[in-house]
Amino acid sequence: MEEYLTSKLKTQEYFLNMGPQHPATHGVLRLLLKLDGEIVQNIEMDLGYIHRSIEKMCERDTYKQIIHLTDRLDYLSSHMNNEAVCLLVENALNIEITDRIKVIRTMMSELSRIASHVLWWGVMGMDTGALTSFMYGFREREMINDIFEETCGARLTMNYNVIGGVRYDLQENFVKRVKDFIVHFKKKLPEYDKLLSNNIIFQKRLEGIGYISKEDAIAYGLNGPTARGSGVSCDVRKIHPYSAYDRVDFEEILFTEGDSYARYRVRIREMWESLSILEQLVDKIPDGEHRVKTKAVIKLPVGDYLQRVESARGDFGVYVKSDGQKFPYRLKFRSPGFANLTALNKMTKGLKIADLVAILSTIDVVVPDIDR
Amino acid sequence: MMTNTELKNKIENLVNGLNFSGEESDFLCVEVPKEILRELMTTLRDDTELSFDYLFALTGVDFGNELGVVYHLESVKSRKLIQITVKTEDRENPSIDSIHDIFPAAFFNETEAHEFFGIIFNNHPDLKHLFLPENWDKGFPMRKDYTDINMLVR
Amino acid sequence: MILNVFTDIHNLLLGLMSAKVAHITELVLIGVAYLGIFAVLGLFLVWLERRVAGFFQLRLGPNRVGPSGLFQTIADALKLVTKELTGTVKADKQLYKIAPYFVITTALMTMALIPFSHEIQAFDINIGIFFLISVSSIGVLGIFLAGWSSNNKYSLIGGMRTGIQMISYELSVGMAVVTMVVLAGTLQISEIVELQKGGWFIFTGHIPAIIAFMIFMIAGTAESNRVPFDLVEAESELGAGFHTEYSGMRFAYYFLAEFVNMFIIASIAVVLFFGGWLSPFGITDAIPFAGLFWFSVKVIAVIFIFMWFRWTFPRLRIDQLLTLEWKYLLPINMVNIVLMALLVWLGLTF
Numbered sequence: 001m002e003e004y005l006t007s008k009l010k011t012q013e014y015f016l017n018m019g020p021q022h023p024a025t026h027g028v029l030r031l032l033l034k035l036d037g038e039i040v041q042n043i044e045m046d047l048g049y050i051h052r053s054i055e056k057m058c059e060r061d062t063y064k065q066i067i068h069l070t071d072r073l074d075y076l077s078s079h080m081n082n083e084a085v086c087l088l089v090e091n092a093l094n095i096e097i098t099d100r101i102k103v104i105r106t107m108m109s110e111l112s113r114i115a116s117h118v119l120w121w122g123v124m125g126m127d128t129g130a131l132t133s134f135m136y137g138f139r140e141r142e143m144i145n146d147i148f149e150e151t152c153g154a155r156l157t158m159n160y161n162v163i164g165g166v167r168y169d170l171q172e173n174f175v176k177r178v179k180d181f182i183v184h185f186k187k188k189l190p191e192y193d194k195l196l197s198n199n200i201i202f203q204k205r206l207e208g209i210g211y212i213s214k215e216d217a218i219a220y221g222l223n224g225p226t227a228r229g230s231g232v233s234c235d236v237r238k239i240h241p242y243s244a245y246d247r248v249d250f251e252e253i254l255f256t257e258g259d260s261y262a263r264y265r266v267r268i269r270e271m272w273e274s275l276s277i278l279e280q281l282v283d284k285i286p287d288g289e290h291r292v293k294t295k296a297v298i299k300l301p302v303g304d305y306l307q308r309v310e311s312a313r314g315d316f317g318v319y320v321k322s323d324g325q326k327f328p329y330r331l332k333f334r335s336p337g338f339a340n341l342t343a344l345n346k347m348t349k350g351l352k353i354a355d356l357v358a359i360l361s362t363i364d365v366v367v368p369d370i371d372r
Numbered sequence: 373m374m375t376n377t378e379l380k381n382k383i384e385n386l387v388n389g390l391n392f393s394g395e396e397s398d399f400l401c402v403e404v405p406k407e408i409l410r411e412l413m414t415t416l417r418d419d420t421e422l423s424f425d426y427l428f429a430l431t432g433v434d435f436g437n438e439l440g441v442v443y444h445l446e447s448v449k450s451r452k453l454i455q456i457t458v459k460t461e462d463r464e465n466p467s468i469d470s471i472h473d474i475f476p477a478a479f480f481n482e483t484e485a486h487e488f489f490g491i492i493f494n495n496h497p498d499l500k501h502l503f504l505p506e507n508w509d510k511g512f513p514m515r516k517d518y519t520d521i522n523m524l525v526r
Numbered sequence: 527m528i529l530n531v532f533t534d535i536h537n538l539l540l541g542l543m544s545a546k547v548a549h550i551t552e553l554v555l556i557g558v559a560y561l562g563i564f565a566v567l568g569l570f571l572v573w574l575e576r577r578v579a580g581f582f583q584l585r586l587g588p589n590r591v592g593p594s595g596l597f598q599t600i601a602d603a604l605k606l607v608t609k610e611l612t613g614t615v616k617a618d619k620q621l622y623k624i625a626p627y628f629v630i631t632t633a634l635m636t637m638a639l640i641p642f643s644h645e646i647q648a649f650d651i652n653i654g655i656f657f658l659i660s661v662s663s664i665g666v667l668g669i670f671l672a673g674w675s676s677n678n679k680y681s682l683i684g685g686m687r688t689g690i691q692m693i694s695y696e697l698s699v700g701m702a703v704v705t706m707v708v709l710a711g712t713l714q715i716s717e718i719v720e721l722q723k724g725g726w727f728i729f730t731g732h733i734p735a736i737i738a739f740m741i742f743m744i745a746g747t748a749e750s751n752r753v754p755f756d757l758v759e760a761e762s763e764l765g766a767g768f769h770t771e772y773s774g775m776r777f778a779y780y781f782l783a784e785f786v787n788m789f790i791i792a793s794i795a796v797v798l799f800f801g802g803w804l805s806p807f808g809i810t811d812a813i814p815f816a817g818l819f820w821f822s823v824k825v826i827a828v829i830f831i832f833m834w835f836r837w838t839f840p841r842l843r844i845d846q847l848l849t850l851e852w853k854y855l856l857p858i859n860m861v862n863i864v865l866m867a868l869l870v871w872l873g874l875t876f
Contacts, residue, residue, distance in 0.1 A: 016679050024762045038683065038844060045480075048503030056514055127762045129753055129841025135583035195838070201754055202840045218448055221427050221477030232448065239451045304394065304401060304455060306444065308428075319431055319444065334429040334444075342480050353683070354843045357763050371503065 027367030074369035088307035116312035165291030224314020229263035432485030568782035628668030643817030684767030698745035719802035
């Protein structure tokens with residue numbers, strides 16, 4: 001019977017142009033879908049709608065200037081991107097930074113991570129059709145943004161890290177505000193579960209969808225929460241600890257299901273872990289310099305340098321090939337989103353348009369990060 | 373975890389004709405002739421002790437006289453990092469073997485290196501314009517000799 | 527004592543012209559009145575939705591134009607009226623222009639059967655409920671045509687989804703209604719309401735009535751294309767779905783019709799389960815037009831539940847939508863009808 005039907009009911013494949021202006025592509029990502037009815041047969045990607053050739057610009061900028069450009073990559077984890085460049089230069093030149101700087105950087109990174117994940121959660125709900133989560137997410141994000149604004153003077157592209165420290169010392173309100181936020185967020189996170197995670201429709205929409213095995217996840221170079229949903233241990237904070245991550249106690253969240261719902265839960269649990277890191281550090285910010293003196297002109301010795309940090313989207317890397325000048329000879333930003341997007345076609349094949357939207361949301365793409 | 377020197381000895385035994393450097397730094401740097409790139413990559417991935425199975429980054433580089441690609445591989449098991457450089461002297465028609473079937477992660481990265489550096493990856497099925505417009509014909513923007521009136525020159 | 531406004535107007539018209547002309551004039555007057563109700567109701571519901579959304583989403587919603595922002599939607603409507611009607615060049619022009627009227631006309635036609643109170647019901651036909659269901663199912667044509675004629679793939683997918691969804695869920699709506707008709711024993715709307723003087727059907731029909739009500743609410747949400755069944759518009763997947771290419775007043779027709787349809791579904795629910803215009807325990811039976819108040823209160827309560835759905839649930843996927851209907855709702859519904867028939871036969875209803 002089924003064979004008879006498939007032979008008689010032949011459908012024509014067609015192309016659907018999704019993006020660059022589409023609500024589900026989170027910016028200017030363009031996907032050319034080959035569809036059979038609603039079923040996705042193939043995805044062809046067209047990127048570059050927000051390409052600013054940041055890597056080329058970096059080749060004519062000093063290391064201090066490069067930091068400003070990294071804000072514009074993954075704007076939701078701009079703090080981590082800054083940190084990557086700073087750490088690279090500091091490690092290359094053996095600049096000793098104080099404990100205070102390390103703790104401040106760690107705390108700001110974790111706040112950024114929560115802010116990013118909260119925004120992701122809101123958008124995740126919106127992509128699956130639950131519009132209210134977006135507003136709930138923004139409520140918490142506002143609090144973090146207020147902390148950022150007070151500390152660095154900016155809410156999105158913070159630009160707080162400088163080589164050898166952070167730009168300004170912490171404001172006196174900082175500790176109190178962070179504590180308030182921890183108390184508030186601890187009450188609100190269970191609410192997130194009530195609204196979305198435990199909703200039966202939401203679970204059915206994500207469970208078993210967009211499956212990628214552990215082996216495939218490694219082969220496709222997946223990283224961050226996307227890979228951890230498949231059981232790949234890849235948290236840079238654990239495997240190559242930097243800043244103050246070696247002195248805090250936190251868990252690397254791993255789920256083995258490899259589907260969209262696993263990736264969703266990884267991010268939700270990561271928010272709890274970030275909260276616990278903040279809790280451990282907020283009372284123990286050491287005294288000391290917030291910025292150590294560095295040379296006016298920074299030149300890296302000839303050689304290859306690589307620095308990785310765990311941004312909100314995953315394994316963010318900066319590779320610098322230096323020829324001893326004050327400009328890098330070649331600088332590459334290894335974007336976590338770009339690597340994650342590689343597997344989109346594999347995850348989505350044979351599923352429906354609605355699933356594509358949900359998967360795109362669970363791998364949490366930020367297009368400026370992909371285009372660079 | 374094995375040290376860089378041990379790693380170097382181990383790889384030397386498996387593949388001939390490699391050039392090593394950077395034993396003292398964080399990661400071992402290997403320069404490989406382009407003819408045996410695929411052999412080296414397959415060995416690094418499949419050898420049970422090395423198992424460099426995670427392609428961290430693929431970077432196109434303009435070395436001045438040569439064009440090349442820098443690969444960063446990592447082993448998920450041991451978290452050891454290695455850098456592999458491959459160069460080609462032909463700037464008119466540079467070609468390097470594609471490794472997208474060994475590391476699927478390389479697929480789009482090779483496309484990127486192709487359109488910004490003009491490196492042709494042999495056997496890559498889809499070397500299209502990914503970031504640049506379809507009708508781009510002004511050369512390869514990330515090369516050092518590329519000029520554009522909008523570029524800020526120092 | 528009773529304000530016999532309608533009788534007064536009738537007599538006045540009879541005094542002015544012959545009986546036939548007066549009849550036609552009355553029909554026109556009623557038509558105009560219903561158009562007015564339609565517009566006001568639509569605008570009010572849009573305003574209500576936005577306020578409720580604000581309430582759910584930690585926002586305020588419209589609160590600047592007029593008291594509590596009541597005139598906001600009127601301002602929006604004025605803006606839409608003055609907007610240019612754009613469309614695509616390759617659209618099927620005639621169908622493209624006709625499509626919105628299908629939706630708006632069917633919504634208006636079904637409005638005629640809604641018993642706002644004992645006194646206010648334009649068209650009390652003896653097959654009322656049946657008429658209501660059959661007319662409202664024409665509306666899907668308008669959406670389908672819009673999706674097809676726009677010549678836009680997103681619209682087309684939206685239109686196709688409508689076809690699948692509406693046809694499937696009409697079954698459940700119909701079956702749930704039939705269950706209640708078994709209990710009532712009549713199709714005439716005014717009679718159904720009158721029969722509930724002894725107790726609302728949701729109480730007298732107890733278990734099967736409650737099941738029927740739940741099925742009706744689920745299927746009704748799907749019929750009015752609202753979350754969690756808003757696959758037709760699914761803004762995160764299809765942009766705006768079937769009305770992507772519509773602008774100005776044509777878009778407003780769809781927009782208004784969606785809200786009026788929600789009102790109609792809620793009205794049917796109120797008529798079938800909650801005693802229509804009847805007051806609880808007959809406390810205000812003596813006051814004229816009190817029925818209008820009770821009817822509005824009940825309808826708004828049901829509409830609030832619909833809105834609650836919308837601002838809480840995520841959206842279903844198309845195959846889940848069909849699974850829910852054909853594998854769960856429909857079989858449950860069939861069993862439920864038999865159960866109800868048994869109860870009525872054995873006299874086990876209250």
